[in-house]
Structure formats: structure tokens, C-alpha cells
Amino acid sequence: MPGSIALEARGLYKSFGGVLAIADVSFSVREGSLTAAIGPNGAGKTTLFNLVTNLYPPDAGSASCFGIDLTGHPPDTVAALGLVRTFQTARAFPGMTVLENVLVGAHLRVRARAWQQALWLRAVRDEERAIRRQAEALLEVVGLADRRDDSAISLPLGAQKLLEVIRALMARPRLLLLDEPAAGLNDVETAELARLLLAVRAAGVTLMVVEHNMSLVMGIADDIIVLDLGRVIATGPPAAVQVNPRVIEAYLGREAETA
Amino acid sequence: MREAVEIAIGGVLAGSVFALVAVGFTLVYSVMGVPNLAQGAFVVLGALTMYSLETHLRWPLLAAVPGAAAVAALVGGATERLVIRPARDRLPTSGMLILMVGLLTLFEGASLVIWGSQPYSIPAFSGERPAVIADIRIPTQGFWILGATAASVALLWYILARTVFGKALRACAENPVAASLMGVPVSRMTLFAFAAGAALGAIGGEVLGPITSIEFDTGRFFTNSGFIAFALGGMGSFFGAVAGGLGLGLVQQLTAGYISSLFSNTLTLALLLAVLIWRPGGLLGGSGVRREDVREFTGAPARPVSRLRGPAAWSLAILGAGIVAVLPAFLGGTGLTGSLAITGILFIGVLGLDLLMGYTGQVSLGHAGFMAVGGYTAAILATRLGVAPLAATGAGIALSLAVALVLALVTARLRGLYLALATLAFGLLVDSVTVGLTGLTGGPSGLVGIPSFSLGGYAFASATSTYYLVWGVAAALVIVLANLARSGYGRALRATRADQTAARALGIQVPRYKVSVFLISAALAALAGSLYAFHFHFLSPEMVGTSRSLEMITMLVLGGEGTLAGPLIGVALLTLLPAAFQPLATYKTLAEGLVLVLIMLYLPAGIFGGVLSALQRLASRITHLTPHAGTASSG
Numbered sequence: 103m104p105g106s107i108a109l110e111a112r113g114l115y116k117s118f119g120g121v122l123a124i125a126d127v128s129f130s131v132r133e134g135s136l137t138a139a140i141g142p143n144g145a146g147k148t149t150l151f152n153l154v155t156n157l158y159p160p161d162a163g164s165a166s167c168f169g170i171d172l173t174g175h176p177p178d179t180v181a182a183l184g185l186v187r188t189f190q191t192a193r194a195f196p197g198m199t200v201l202e203n204v205l206v207g208a209h210l211r212v213r214a215r216a217w218q219q220a221l222w223l224r225a226v227r228d229e230e231r232a233i234r235r236q237a238e239a240l241l242e243v244v245g246l247a248d249r250r251d252d253s254a255i256s257l258p259l260g261a262q263k264l265l266e267v268i269r270a271l272m273a274r275p276r277l278l279l280l281d282e283p284a285a286g287l288n289d290v291e292t293a294e295l296a297r298l299l300l301a302v303r304a305a306g307v308t309l310m311v312v313e314h315n316m317s318l319v320m321g322i323a324d325d326i327i328v329l330d331l332g333r334v335i336a337t338g339p340p341a342a343v344q345v346n347p348r349v350i351e352a353y354l355g356r357e358a359e360t361a
Numbered sequence: 362m363r364e365a366v367e368i369a370i371g372g373v374l375a376g377s378v379f380a381l382v383a384v385g386f387t388l389v390y391s392v393m394g395v396p397n398l399a400q401g402a403f404v405v406l407g408a409l410t411m412y413s414l415e416t417h418l419r420w421p422l423l424a425a426v427p428g429a430a431a432v433a434a435l436v437g438g439a440t441e442r443l444v445i446r447p448a449r450d451r452l453p454t455s456g457m458l459i460l461m462v463g464l465l466t467l468f469e470g471a472s473l474v475i476w477g478s479q480p481y482s483i484p485a486f487s488g489e490r491p492a493v494i495a496d497i498r499i500p501t502q503g504f505w506i507l508g509a510t511a512a513s514v515a516l517l518w519y520i521l522a523r524t525v526f527g528k529a530l531r532a533c534a535e536n537p538v539a540a541s542l543m544g545v546p547v548s549r550m551t552l553f554a555f556a557a558g559a560a561l562g563a564i565g566g567e568v569l570g571p572i573t574s575i576e577f578d579t580g581r582f583f584t585n586s587g588f589i590a591f592a593l594g595g596m597g598s599f600f601g602a603v604a605g606g607l608g609l610g611l612v613q614q615l616t617a618g619y620i621s622s623l624f625s626n627t628l629t630l631a632l633l634l635a636v637l638i639w640r641p642g643g644l645l646g647g648s649g650v651r652r653e654d655v656r657e658f659t660g661a662p663a664r665p666v667s668r669l670r671g672p673a674a675w676s677l678a679i680l681g682a683g684i685v686a687v688l689p690a691f692l693g694g695t696g697l698t699g700s701l702a703i704t705g706i707l708f709i710g711v712l713g714l715d716l717l718m719g720y721t722g723q724v725s726l727g728h729a730g731f732m733a734v735g736g737y738t739a740a741i742l743a744t745r746l747g748v749a750p751l752a753a754t755g756a757g758i759a760l761s762l763a764v765a766l767v768l769a770l771v772t773a774r775l776r777g778l779y780l781a782l783a784t785l786a787f788g789l790l791v792d793s794v795t796v797g798l799t800g801l802t803g804g805p806s807g808l809v810g811i812p813s814f815s816l817g818g819y820a821f822a823s824a825t826s827t828y829y830l831v832w833g834v835a836a837a838l839v840i841v842l843a844n845l846a847r848s849g850y851g852r853a854l855r856a857t858r859a860d861q862t863a864a865r866a867l868g869i870q871v872p873r874y875k876v877s878v879f880l881i882s883a884a885l886a887a888l889a890g891s892l893y894a895f896h897f898h899f900l901s902p903e904m905v906g907t908s909r910s911l912e913m914i915t916m917l918v919l920g921g922e923g924t925l926a927g928p929l930i931g932v933a934l935l936t937l938l939p940a941a942f943q944p945l946a947t948y949k950t951l952a953e954g955l956v957l958v959l960i961m962l963y964l965p966a967g968i969f970g971g972v973l974s975a976l977q978r979l980a981s982r983i984t985h986l987t988p989h990a991g992t993a994s995s996g
Binding site: 155157176182187188198209221 | 858859860
């Protein structure tokens, strides 16, 4: 329901062999919003995602998704709880076609058990057909329908990123975490991505995005969380964050103050 | 007491040779990230080449020893240049591993052709009478062994630690890209590593040859032992390799001498498994472990697998089924029917392996071990205890599943190279059990008097009846596996192979899928093993040993992994062609090795994959020529 908290992080800490990557990070993401996490390089944005989705455990602190504590759950269980993420380097599955990639996204929603699939019972057939229809609809939305039988890794980077997003959407996540979805995209591709993300939000999915591309972020985000050196230094709507002196200092350095 | 010392000395001597082989592994692994599984073959090459130089060309010892080492270095270098170098850009590490398997088989086959299958006894360097020191007898050859090992290791250490060349070599090991940017000729380093590794192995064989018997396939034993030493010492650690070799030799000889050689082998292999699982950095905790990628294997990305879909697949399947059904009528119970029955049996086993390797991307180098577990269980129950063959087969499958479950859980945290090597250790362990537990399994001579498979009173005694039994089972399996492959289960497997982390992020419970596939493939192998035993009325360790494991991999890769038709093609070719070329039987191993190497280099998608891709390219070219701007059909 609107107004509830999709994702909440409390006091997360993580260090890698002496390097403190994330220090006392707390934030909350409103359901139905598009929240962006930004910050200079090395701020700890991807580490944050990895902690929340339990790619590795935090040294301290916890995170919860729609009120369910995520601590200790392996990544596949986190996904089953409704939190799906994408990765910084486009990770389309090599060796599989575009359509097959999207179909994999529906894994969590496949009701048929393995033995039923082995016998290709009617229920299995019907389910396969339904999933296929959904996948093809999504491919239409991003304009990849005519490349459905091509090898997924033969797509240009921009298309692979779109593919990753709709693959994640097939899982019908409640919360979608996108790690630098615009990295490596040109202006045209970025605009397409922005359109897709807004459409996803309109469909009721909560989005959290880690991004470097400022114009994209300022254009579509409802809330922004700014990280620097592993700490949250500002939160708020784009307009407020843009003029926040601490944020400006983090990006441009101390000289900006005297300029 | 004296006996203990003599056994210990024997251990140190054997250990020295293991150390030499292990150092060779270290050299190649440092520069390439994959151990050269064919390393042991150079031991045999060295010993037998020296023998030939001395006996047939009448070279004096002083010339024959370096001469044989030089020949080995040449072969090693040629291998690197002709095979390894072109492969490195094209194959992921898993493919390189399989390529190495091919090289091992190739060298074995070449040795068989050149020197035949008999064991050779090589004259000792300085006479046969042992030296006697403090009432302890030491073969004089022993001093040569220790001396050669010490000299080689010292020389190598000097080169690596004290020369610029050595520094460059170590730079390659750390970071080949950065090294080449600094002007280090990385490819020349790899060449040196291979050639030097080969020479080291050869020297080991030359000095050890006189006090043991060497034959064409002894290379396998040295590869295993040298590899175990290499792993025990921490992969990539130079001194660890030496220490590991000596330690291993001691442990082996002492346990073999005082307990039994079966126990010795079991202990050694259990030790290897333990190290791979819990201390991949070696017993001494060396720093030889490379950073693990989150993908299954590093290197070139997996190429897309061509598969048939839809109507084309169905037509082909029905056609195939039709041919299989009527074929025996034309063959009328001749030997060919029997060969085809064997084809069917191995097809069942390789189907399981395909599910594991082709679909899920887990390289398994010891798969015939499950054939052995299933086959021997069924055979022993049916022969010794008179259990009905069907029940006996069931028991064999059940035991195989239990073993597979243990193995899968124990290796759960391993990925890629480590998992592959753990499966090799498993296969070797099963080999030594089937050979060693003579009372139970009949030992090396095998188990005789196994009855025919029977169902409710009807005995499948003739070749034709076995043919139908086997192919009936195979057909049912193909249908089931085809269904699994094209549904969510199959996609989950392939996603796991492609990218485990991304797969988990979508909710795929990767560990569970890996275990389930492992179990299914083990069950199929066990079934194949049982049918094998019931068909031949005989079962020996060789039939279901590591050679068979490697052969199954060859069949799979030749036909095309990740498909269902591929295994059929591969198995058919490698069971029927040798039967047709019976007089050239000596060349069989050589041909198999050559086939595997060539396939990995030039047609990694196998025959089926290659033909399909070619047809798809042809089809898309035709479609693009027509006025309709249609998509390329997927066949």
C-alpha cells in the first residue's frame, strides 16, 4: 500500500580488509518511488547494493524489505522476497537467446514442479505459453521483439541493459534495484532507459537506482540519497540535493566553497 | 627398523620424481592458470625415449639422458605452440581443461603406438648392485634420482629467483596483461614453461625408470601423483610442490608397505579432496590461489549453443526413433547389433554427463566412477546373492545416488577448476577401490558370471533383445530430458552455467540445482554401468575406470554438449568406428586424443553444434535474399 517503506537500511557497516567501504549507512525508500543513490567514485554505492541483497553479509547493521528482515538470507531467497537486482556490468546470460534470457526472469513465478515439467503435462504447457506471451510483450515495449532469437550477448550494450531490466521485471519484483543502468549508454539509449524506468514506476514497482549520470537522475528521481566515502551525506528531493553544500563539496572538492 | 628406513628411502625416491612432476605443474600453472594434465606423459616419454636412444641408436648414457630430455622439451614446446597458444584465446578455462585431457590421451596413444603396451625395464645408470650404508640397502639409482631432483630444483630456483628472466616469468604469473605491457614476451614465457616442465618430467622418468616398470599409460599415475603433490603444496608454490612431492612419496610408500596399497591410494586421494575443499592454498597455506571469478570459469565467454527447436526437432526425433526401431531387422543379430547395444548404454551415461557438463557447466572428470558404483553393486548383488537384476540395478542406482549426494555436498563450495579436479580425485578413488577390494569386486581381473538382465522371467540374453531394452530406456530418457530442457528447469540450469550470480539474483537456487543435476547424472551413469555389466556378463575396473570417464567426455564434446542429439553422435562415432577399424586397435587411443584436441581447437560446439550453426547461417543468408524482411528462422 502507498506510504509504506519498501526498503529500510539501519546502521550498515562493511569493511574489506581494513578499507571501510560502508560506515553507518541508514536510509529508507518509500514504496512506489524512484530513489537514486549517487556519489563520487568509491563512495560505496555498489557495495551498498551487495550488502542489501546479501551477496556478502554486512559487518554490522541490517536491512529489511517491506518489513521483512533480510539478514542471513542467501541471494536467491532475497529475490523470492520480492527484491530483484541487476548488475553493473550487463549480465545477460551468454549461450542463451534474448527471449530465453527474459524467460529465465520468470523463474520464481513458475508453479510447475520439475517432475511435472519432465512429463510436459498440460499445466506445464499452458504456463510456458503464458510466460512466453508476457516475455514477448515486454520485448515489444523495449523494441527488442525482432531480436528475440538472437544470442543475447550479441546485442549492443544499451540493448543488453534494457534486456536485463525487463528480465528482472519478469520476476514481478516489488522492489527493483538497478546498479548503474545507464553506464556506457549514449544519449539516445539513456532517454529510452529513462522512459522505461518511468513506465516501470507507473506500474507500481518501487525502484532504487545507483547512478552516475546526473541528468538522468535529476530528471526522473523522486528521492536522492548521496553517499561519500561510505557515509550518507544528504537525502531529499533532487532540487534540495542539488544545492546542498556538502554534496557540492563531495563532488567538486573544497575549492567550490571559495569559488 | 631397517625395513622402515628402506621403505622410507623408497618413499623419498618416489617423492623426488613426484616433486619434479609437481614443479613442472607449478611452472605451467603459474603462467597459464590451468595445470597441464598431460604432465605425467612426459615422464613416460623421457624414460622410453632414453631407452630407445640407448638400445636402438646405441647412444651412450651421457648423451641419452640429455637427449631424451631435449626431445621432451621439444615436444612440450611444440604442444604449447601448436595447441595451447591458439586455444587460449578461444576457450574458457573449462575448455582448456578438457583440451588437456585430450593431450593426455593423445600422448598415451602415441606412446602405445611407438612402444607398444608391454612394460619396459631400463638398465640402471651405475649398475644393479645396491649400495649398503649402515646395513641399509639403497639402490645406486637412488643417488641419481636425488641428485637429478636436487640439481633440477636448484637450477630452476636460481633462474626464477635470481635472474631477470625469472622475474619476468613470475610477472607473467601475477598478471600477464600488465607483464606484456611492460614488454615481457608472455607467449615466450609460456613456451619456456611448457618446454621446461616437459624436460623436468622427462628427467624424472629417466632417473626413476630403472627401479620401476614403465609402460605407455604409466603417465596417468605420475600425472595424478604429481598433481596431488602440486595441490598439497599449494597450487603455484614452487617449494610447496617439492615438499608436497616428497611428503606424498613418503606417505604412499609407508602406508602401502605397512597397511595396503589400496589404503595408500585411498588415503592419498582423500587427502587431495580434503585439500581442494578446505585448504585450496595447500597444506602450507601458500598464496598460489588465484582470485576466483564469480563466473564458473574465467576466460573467453561461453559461445551460444545451437539447438534444434520446434517442428524440425520433432521430425528429426521421430525419424531417429524410426530408424532405431527397425534397424535390428536389417542387422539380424550380428556383431553390429551388439555394438549398437553398447552405443545405447553409453548414450544413457553420456546423456547424464551432458546434463551436468553441457547444460549446467560443471566439468566432471570422474563420471565413470558412478558407472562403477552402480555396475559393481548390481553385478555383485545379482551374481553373489542371486538378487533379481532389476532390483540389483535399483540398488546400484540407490548407492550411486547416496555417493553422489555426499560428493555433491562435500564439493558444494567448489567451483570451476577445483570442482573438476575434485571429480577427478573421486574417479581415481573409485578406480583404486574396484582394483583393490579383490574379494568383493574380483580385482583387476574383474567379476565374471554376471547373469543377463531379466524382467519378470524374461531374460535379455541375445544382442537384439538387449538392443531393444537399452534403446527403449534411452528413448524414454530423451523424451524426459527434452521436456526438462525446454522448460523452466532447463533454463535454470543454463542460466547457472552462464552466470551463477546473476542467476541467483533472479531467485534460482543454484546450489540445489547443482546437486539435483549431479544426482540425476549419477543415477544415469549407474544405470548405464549396470546394463553394461548385464550385457557383457562381466565387469572389470578398466571398463568403468578413469579411461572411460575421459572417453565419455570426448564423446560428449565430439558430438556437441548442451544438446540431446550431440551425445548420440559422439557416442555412435566413438563406439562404432573403432569396431569397424578393429585391426587398427592400437591407434584407438591416439585417435581419441587427437579428436578431442582438434574438436576443442576448431569445433568446440561439436559436430551437431557445428552442423546446426552452418545450417542456420545458410538459412539466414537465404532468408535475407528473399523480398520478405523476415527474421532468420531458428530451425
